[in-house]
Amino acid sequence: MAMTDGYSTGIRSWLTTVDHKRIAIMYFVVGFVFLLIAGVEGQLIRLQLATPERSFLDPDLYNQLFTMHGTTMVFFAGMPLVVAFFNFVVPLQIGARDVAFPRLNAFSFWVFLFGGLFLYASVPLRVMPDGGWFAYMPLTNPEYSPGPGIDFYVLALLISGVGSIAGGLNFLVTILNMRAPGMTFMRMPLFTWMALIVSALILLAFPPFTVGLIFMLFDRRFGTHFFDAAAGADPVLWQHLFWVFGHPEVYILILPAFGIVSDVIPTFSRKILFGYPVVVFSGVLIAFLGFGVWVHHMFSVGLGPVVNAVFGGATMLIAIPTGIKIFNWIATMWGGRLRFRTAMLFAVGLVATFTIGGLSGVMHSSPPADLQQTDTYFVVAHFHYVLIGGTVFGLFCGFYYWFPKATGRMLHEGLGKAHFWLSFIALNVTFFPMHFSGLLGMPRRTYTYAEGLGLDVFNLISTVGAFIFTLSFVPLVWNLWRTWRRGEAAGHNPWDASTLEWTMASPPPHYNFAEIPAVDRRDPLWHPYIEPESRAEGDEPGGAVPRRQPDEPPAPVVMPNPSYWPLVLAVGMLLMTIGGLGSLGLTLFGLLVTAVGLFAWAFEPAFGEEAH
Amino acid sequence: MLFLGVLVSQGCGGEYPQSTLHPSSDSATLIDQLFDQIFWWAVGVFVVVEGILIYVFVRFRERPGDARPKQVHGHLLLEVGWTLAPALILVAIAIPSIRAIFIIDRSTPDPEALVVEVIGKQWWWEFRYPELGIVTANEAHVPVGRTVDLRLRSADVMHSFWIPRLAGKRDLVPGIENQLWFRPDSVGVYHGQCAEFCGTAHALMGMRVIVDEPDDFERWARANAAPASTPAAAEARAGQGVFMANACVSCHAVRGTPAAGQFGPDLTHFGSRLTIASGVLENTPANLARWLDSTQHVKPGNPMPEVELSDAQIRQLVAYLGSLR
Numbered sequence: 028m029a030m031t032d033g034y035s036t037g038i039r040s041w042l043t044t045v046d047h048k049r050i051a052i053m054y055f056v057v058g059f060v061f062l063l064i065a066g067v068e069g070q071l072i073r074l075q076l077a078t079p080e081r082s083f084l085d086p087d088l089y090n091q092l093f094t095m096h097g098t099t100m101v102f103f104a105g106m107p108l109v110v111a112f113f114n115f116v117v118p119l120q121i122g123a124r125d126v127a128f129p130r131l132n133a134f135s136f137w138v139f140l141f142g143g144l145f146l147y148a149s150v151p152l153r154v155m156p157d158g159g160w161f162a163y164m165p166l167t168n169p170e171y172s173p174g175p176g177i178d179f180y181v182l183a184l185l186i187s188g189v190g191s192i193a194g195g196l197n198f199l200v201t202i203l204n205m206r207a208p209g210m211t212f213m214r215m216p217l218f219t220w221m222a223l224i225v226s227a228l229i230l231l232a233f234p235p236f237t238v239g240l241i242f243m244l245f246d247r248r249f250g251t252h253f254f255d256a257a258a259g260a261d262p263v264l265w266q267h268l269f270w271v272f273g274h275p276e277v278y279i280l281i282l283p284a285f286g287i288v289s290d291v292i293p294t295f296s297r298k299i300l301f302g303y304p305v306v307v308f309s310g311v312l313i314a315f316l317g318f319g320v321w322v323h324h325m326f327s328v329g330l331g332p333v334v335n336a337v338f339g340g341a342t343m344l345i346a347i348p349t350g351i352k353i354f355n356w357i358a359t360m361w362g363g364r365l366r367f368r369t370a371m372l373f374a375v376g377l378v379a380t381f382t383i384g385g386l387s388g389v390m391h392s393s394p395p396a397d398l399q400q401t402d403t404y405f406v407v408a409h410f411h412y413v414l415i416g417g418t419v420f421g422l423f424c425g426f427y428y429w430f431p432k433a434t435g436r437m438l439h440e441g442l443g444k445a446h447f448w449l450s451f452i453a454l455n456v457t458f459f460p461m462h463f464s465g466l467l468g469m470p471r472r473t474y475t476y477a478e479g480l481g482l483d484v485f486n487l488i489s490t491v492g493a494f495i496f497t498l499s500f501v502p503l504v505w506n507l508w509r510t511w512r513r514g515e516a517a518g519h520n521p522w523d524a525s526t527l528e529w530t531m532a533s534p535p536p537h538y539n540f541a542e543i544p545a546v547d548r549r550d551p552l553w554h555p556y557i558e559p560e561s562r563a564e565g566d567e568p569g570g571a572v573p574r575r576q577p578d579e580p581p582a583p584v585v586m587p588n589p590s591y592w593p594l595v596l597a598v599g600m601l602l603m604t605i606g607g608l609g610s611l612g613l614t615l616f617g618l619l620v621t622a623v624g625l626f627a628w629a630f631e632p633a634f635g636e637e638a639h
Numbered sequence: 640m641l642f643l644g645v646l647v648s649q650g651c652g653g654e655y656p657q658s659t660l661h662p663s664s665d666s667a668t669l670i671d672q673l674f675d676q677i678f679w680w681a682v683g684v685f686v687v688v689e690g691i692l693i694y695v696f697v698r699f700r701e702r703p704g705d706a707r708p709k710q711v712h713g714h715l716l717l718e719v720g721w722t723l724a725p726a727l728i729l730v731a732i733a734i735p736s737i738r739a740i741f742i743i744d745r746s747t748p749d750p751e752a753l754v755v756e757v758i759g760k761q762w763w764w765e766f767r768y769p770e771l772g773i774v775t776a777n778e779a780h781v782p783v784g785r786t787v788d789l790r791l792r793s794a795d796v797m798h799s800f801w802i803p804r805l806a807g808k809r810d811l812v813p814g815i816e817n818q819l820w821f822r823p824d825s826v827g828v829y830h831g832q833c834a835e836f837c838g839t840a841h842a843l844m845g846m847r848v849i850v851d852e853p854d855d856f857e858r859w860a861r862a863n864a865a866p867a868s869t870p871a872a873a874e875a876r877a878g879q880g881v882f883m884a885n886a887c888v889s890c891h892a893v894r895g896t897p898a899a900g901q902f903g904p905d906l907t908h909f910g911s912r913l914t915i916a917s918g919v920l921e922n923t924p925a926n927l928a929r930w931l932d933s934t935q936h937v938k939p940g941n942p943m944p945e946v947e948l949s950d951a952q953i954r955q956l957v958a959y960l961g962s963l964r
Binding site: 085086087090158159163165166171256257259260261262263296297298299301302303304305327328329331332335336339340343344346347350351353354355357358360361362363364365366367375378379382383386387389390392393394395396397398399400401402403466467468469470471472473474475476477479480481556557 | 654655656657658659660667669670671673674677678680681684685688689691692695696699700701702705707708709710711712713714717718721722725726729732733736737739740741743744745761795796797799801803806807808809810812813814815817818830832833834835836837838839840841842843845918939940
């Protein structure tokens, strides 16, 4: 995975980089490591549940493991992997040389990394949080959760949340302001569209969660009573603050995957996306409705029939735009020439398995039915179909699709297909039986279950499936190793795809585009294939060529400077975070470092000399 | 897999004592019927979507020599069609759902309902019958055919009351009194457990609801309203002495004796219960001895300390507690 084109490669160059492609690779590597760690945690959970009344894990360790599994998967595997793709792909797809705020981008990465490392510092200290990723009050207040475990959760999510919000802002501005000439909204590739929507979702969803975390921190450390029923407050407030973030978070994780397959399916069907505007607006609609459904996580709280009816109805509505996307993907493939490369298999795998997760979702959109399903393994089955069948398959799809662009090497197809089929089988073997264990009465977050409930067979099958999942990573790692050693060169456009990122060498040069292209249509690289009669009116052949007179010299390339200050700022915030465990001195010192970093950053020139 | 599902729903409730698919009350039956309706809609959509997908997968795979296909931008009628079709299905689901919400999520309209207070505690259940003067733990008796009106409170953290064959879940929220009602339609022992994560022993916070014939319920209620009787056998009397002399009394109440602890379950009629430690063990003398000897092994994390007792003391305590019928 050498990326030496125009780069210096020492460790210092990585610590100071503001290049979106390098930041993407760092996000990807760290997110992937966290994915593996959280996967091992899931595997341990399944070992404990293989048979009834096992004592492989004691209850406290089990509770810590499912808390870490969920928290890691959502915040330190899912989100960074999504952001890795935003970073790598979005500037290339819109014809930009970097993101709008390159140093802020580096800062986002460092605070995310420090948040993850801080959370995992609780492991060697043996004080892992054990309140679930949802951390319901009052179980997580000091009376019921003494010790620093929950503080690790709160502080880790606060610091990494700063990075998420900064990242959301960065990509929102990047996509609004940095598009190449002619790259109108309705010419943007679907992945960029979904990145735009998700950036807005992040900006709107994280603040209430941050407020909740700060309340929780104050309740825990300073004896406030934001969630204390005995003091007249309502602990259900935490559930509202959590889920008004938590549900949009689901779309933060799934819409990028939808964006990826919306680019991949047309490429490997050799057909432009069917119903482009409909697919775009259904994404907007999902995001919009996503803010009006959070109470469907709380139907059993007893908020009354009117509230439950309204939120149940709103939840059902989401099935409509989601269904529209699925039908449009199928229509794109219809009549196409489907090439089943690994990326395409993951895309079709997503359509097939996300459909199952979507349908079980409709089952618990009905509040009375949900009263039997909520907090059972039926829901565990549902959201793993959505988050693995949707998000993870989508991310793997994007991984196999853009890997040649990022590294200049081709992955091995046979190993890729082995990876797909193993994970496809594993997903279904692990999680399909959970529909039954849930409906037969197995609650979630239980470290054991009694014999004689009829749950034994289903749990054993699930555990076997989890082993297949672990196995599925063997061909992937082997593939990476093999490609590292002797991967074939990729060329500019190995898949014959239609969007701007495929116009440049692989890996892309430091500056991405020697000249910023002017775009005059959707799918610019396919303009020779799109028949004249199907061309929209006023659409002239052209594609993506720089807009200048032949005798005019190309505009100079100006690239942002590398900088230490994002890292310094992030270190300052990490010190404040560690101080949050109980050291006022360290917090103040961290504040000082943060302030120094901030000022130095502000007075440092952002852009370098012309370099071409 | 679907076949497996049909098998499961054919089996009788006895094999799956905590099944949502084998309802035994009006409320659980209403939910089950609603679920069946939604389930078959979902199966229909599943078959159609996956069927088309498999067809496309096979039919449109690239073959050597294929030219680039015709490019299609979209189709208005198709888009309208696959927007409307799911919308109509959802209306078909929404109407019965909303009707059911306004039945289930309201207080019971039945003035004859039996009121039972449920208090969730880490990690056991207290049941109080205010009209009958009964306080018991982890096992509630109710008469068949009469509506039960549960008033749910929490003494500490969030819990969720769930007896799948009798009703859907309802959370126990600190500071709030929630309600849940159902009318059981057949006699039997119904299994349930806490469904909201509540800490270390959440998995072992089980309970039973025993639906009795009205006469049996009357007998049970009369017996349980009375204070404990003084044991006749010598060993049990010795056990009573051990009980009163040790830490037991600071947490447990035995009405009719000086033991008046409020922190742990009321043991006045412990001997008549089916299980120990909220459904963890069957209530047999051997299991009770095991529980008294090593509570932290049987139910890790529970607040009952392991009191130093000799084997003889444990034998006497088992005799005493067994005599509290």
